[in-house]
Amino acid sequence: MNSESAIEAGIRSAKQLLVDGITPIDREVCIQESLDLLERSEIAMVGSTDENGYPHIKAMFKIESDKLKSIWFSTITSSRRVSQFIRNPKASVYFYDAGCIAGLLLVGEMEVLQDAESKERLWKEGWEVYYPLGVTDPDYCILRFTAKYGDYYRGLQNITFDI
């Protein structure tokens, strides 16, 4: 079992599902499982679009969330990611659990926040390593993602739902 590859594990899990029979995931279960996946994930994959229209992906620490609707991140104001979102706020956030082969895609918009209230509220002890001037560092900013809809994958099923 130790040498089983991810591809082999996927096949094994899919075979078991076909033996057991696939139970359709209803909307309520889907939203609960999506929320559980989001809440146990410390890292999110964040999707943006570059100036030439190519999709970009970056792993970011999830700082805070409000159900499936809002997720907050912190980043460097002068970063490429921030200039991408200022130019084009269309965004996605993706969470993946390799253990249960489940994925949650949230699609929506990303705002770049530089107000003192947000920066103070979300500041974490030790972040001077990233933002040497502390909570008022102009190179420290907050990203707030707001989801419009979600797409949850688990057990060979894909469910799309409004948020």
Added chain:
Amino acid sequence: MNSESAIEAGIRSAKQLLVDGITPIDREVCIQESLDLLERSEIAMVGSTDENGYPHIKAMFKIESDKLKSIWFSTITSSRRVSQFIRNPKASVYFYDAGCIAGLLLVGEMEVLQDAESKERLWKEGWEVYYPLGVTDPDYCILRFTAKYGDYYRGLQNITFDI
């Protein structure tokens, strides 16, 4: 240590870097580390763009790769992902290692291949669970990603390089 969060681990690692001093990663090391990260990763995050211009992300099994230039995936021909790439081949592939806080973004184009040679060469034993008709199943297809450039992140450094 067991209860250390990902955010705390990031801060600890960044603090240590600032104590030790940041050694700039040169192009050769960057390409070697990128290749190592790609080769040890079984799962990639694949970026596409939907019909409304929103970036999407999906975890996919990496089937095969040729250095940093080409990566092959398999998927369902009738899937949303395939229709997105037929409409807009702009794509990205992202690998992330949470342990060493390293990420590799590859940006390029995705082709949808349905030729028998590619489908036969990349077929894996057991895939009938996904494609019941086997290697000739019209709902089985190959995605081939070709990278134009890469962006590697590790140790608070970001290096962009042509491929």
